[in-house]
Amino acid sequence: MGIILGNGKLINQEGKLTPAEILVEDGRITAIGESISREGHEWVDCKGSMISAGLVDVHVHLREPGFEQKETVATGAAAAVRGGFTTIACMPNTRPSIDSVETVTYILDKAKEAGLARVIPYGAITVRQLGKELTDFAALKEAGIFALTDDGVGVQSTAMMKKAMRAAQELGISIVAHCEDDDLLIPGAALHDGVVAARHGLPGIPSESESIHVGRDILLAEQTGVHYHVCHISAKESVRLVRDGKRAGVHVTCEVTPHHLLLCDEDIPENLDTNWKMNPPLRSREDRAALIAGLKDGTIDMIATDHAPHTAEEKANGMDRAPFGIVGLETAFPLLYTHLVETGELTLQKLVELLTVKPAQAFGLPYGRLEVGAPADLTVIDLETEKAIDPTTFASKGINTPFSGWACKGWPILTLVNGKIVYQEV
Ligand SMILES: NC(=O)N[C@@H](CC(=O)O)C(=O)O
Ligand SMILES: [Zn+2]
Numbered sequence: 001m002g003i004i005l006g007n008g009k010l011i012n013q014e015g016k017l018t019p020a021e022i023l024v025e026d027g028r029i030t031a032i033g034e035s036i037s038r039e040g041h042e043w044v045d046c047k048g049s050m051i052s053a054g055l056v057d058v059h060v061h062l063r064e065p066g067f068e069q070k071e072t073v074a075t076g077a078a079a080a081v082r083g084g085f086t087t088i089a090c091m092p093n094t095r096p097s098i099d100s101v102e103t104v105t106y107i108l109d110k111a112k113e114a115g116l117a118r119v120i121p122y123g124a125i126t127v128r129q130l131g132k133e134l135t136d137f138a139a140l141k142e143a144g145i146f147a148l149t150d151d152g153v154g155v156q157s158t159a160m161m162k163k164a165m166r167a168a169q170e171l172g173i174s175i176v177a178h179c180e181d182d183d184l185l186i187p188g189a190a191l192h193d194g195v196v197a198a199r200h201g202l203p204g205i206p207s208e209s210e211s212i213h214v215g216r217d218i219l220l221a222e223q224t225g226v227h228y229h230v231c232h233i234s235a236k237e238s239v240r241l242v243r244d245g246k247r248a249g250v251h252v253t254c255e256v257t258p259h260h261l262l263l264c265d266e267d268i269p270e271n272l273d274t275n276w277k278m279n280p281p282l283r284s285r286e287d288r289a290a291l292i293a294g295l296k297d298g299t300i301d302m303i304a305t306d307h308a309p310h311t312a313e314e315k316a317n318g319m320d321r322a323p324f325g326i327v328g329l330e331t332a333f334p335l336l337y338t339h340l341v342e343t344g345e346l347t348l349q350k351l352v353e354l355l356t357v358k359p360a361q362a363f364g365l366p367y368g369r370l371e372v373g374a375p376a377d378l379t380v381i382d383l384e385t386e387k388a389i390d391p392t393t394f395a396s397k398g399i400n401t402p403f404s405g406w407a408c409k410g411w412p413i414l415t416l417v418n419g420k421i422v423y424q425e426v
């Protein structure tokens with residue numbers, strides 16, 4: 001017996017929504033048609049909503065092991081499927097960090113136990129993410145990592161990064177970089193080094209602290225031939241460097257977050273609410289425009305949330321001491337649909353691609369495609385009902401979002417992973 005997603009809509013070649021039904025059997029999509037015979041199958045009413053391939057997020061912090069008060073694999077995976085994400089790659093800045101086979105296996109076991117989203121752990125580039133010694137890439141690959149990154153911190157040594165790229169290239173693993181040059185950082189700086197930080201008399205985080213690493217690493221990627229991916233790109237100079245790198249034939253990709261696409265430093269409230277503190281910081285209005293332009297011309301390959309839950313207690317520590325990071329899994333699609341698609345900046349088709357097939361393609365994952373034979377990772381999204389973002393309803397333990405109260409359309413109502421219903425709006 002299969003499951004029919006009935007009374008749904010699909011985006012066609014012209015980007016129009018047309019009536020469609022999907023049959024799912026044994027974890028795969030086995031038929032797509034205007035109307036599928038219900039005989040012998042369970043029938044689920046999509047109520048005229050859009051059916052999309054399940055969303056893929058290559059940048060998520062699940063916090064387990066070590067910071068279970070912020071999030072666990074189970075709560076993070078629940079947040080993922082509630083947000084329509086069926087595959088998430090989780091970052092290694094846990095305690096211990098994901099620098100050993102044991103920790104990779106621990107997370108994969110927790111994810112299996114939760115039975116919600118597909119969770120693929122990143123492996124750390126350096127032992128304990130200290131930048132001093134490479135981890136055992138071959139062993140981590142064997143254990144099932146998604147790619148290598150030291151996200152949370154930048155790899156400071158150029159020589160270490162080059163060595164990592166060489167080794168990763170030989171094994172066919174991608175290097176994913178949090179680009180940040182610590183030499184350019186002022187302790188306690190929390191906002192972009194621009195007009196808003198200046199108005200508050202605060203030290204700022206300069207754009208070059210990011211773009212210098214982007215430029216350095218693109219040159220190293222050119223030398224080594226590795227697939228190099230930039231995390232949470234935020235500065236216009238970084239976008240320019242990636243554009244030039246692509247033109248020169250370097251295998252470079254990058255991601256942007258929903259918050260960097262929708263907000264800039266001028267939006268930060270006067271009271272400096274720490275739900276607006278994240279790394280990289282919200283940059284200038286021009287930077288935000290460059291990110292949208294980069295998405296449109298293909299320089300930016302995908303959208304990733306950088307879901308970074310922290311406790312309310314930690315976030316209550318003031319702009320200079322609160323941890324960097326905001327949650328994103330449960331708000332990404334509604335925010336982007338409402339504020340980029342409904343406003344005419346991006347087409348719905350393009351938004352869906354940036355959250356499905358584009359990240360999957362860049363990293364060689366078999367997900368993100370809605371076609372017969374593909375794994376039945378599916379998301380049904382209600383594009384009509386308008387609701388305000390309410391952090392008290394989140395499945396995530398984190399409620400640290402600057403988007404509380406924002407009215408949005410585009411809410412996921414049903415999520416299937418591997419043919420199994422893992423989220424259904426009640
Ligand atoms: N993005 C953030 O502001 N914080 C992330 C770290 C990171 O993504 O660099 C975290 O782990 O909290
Ligand atoms: Zn980062």
Ligand SMILES: [Zn+2]
Pocket residue numbers: 059061091151152306308
């Ligand atoms: Zn991150």
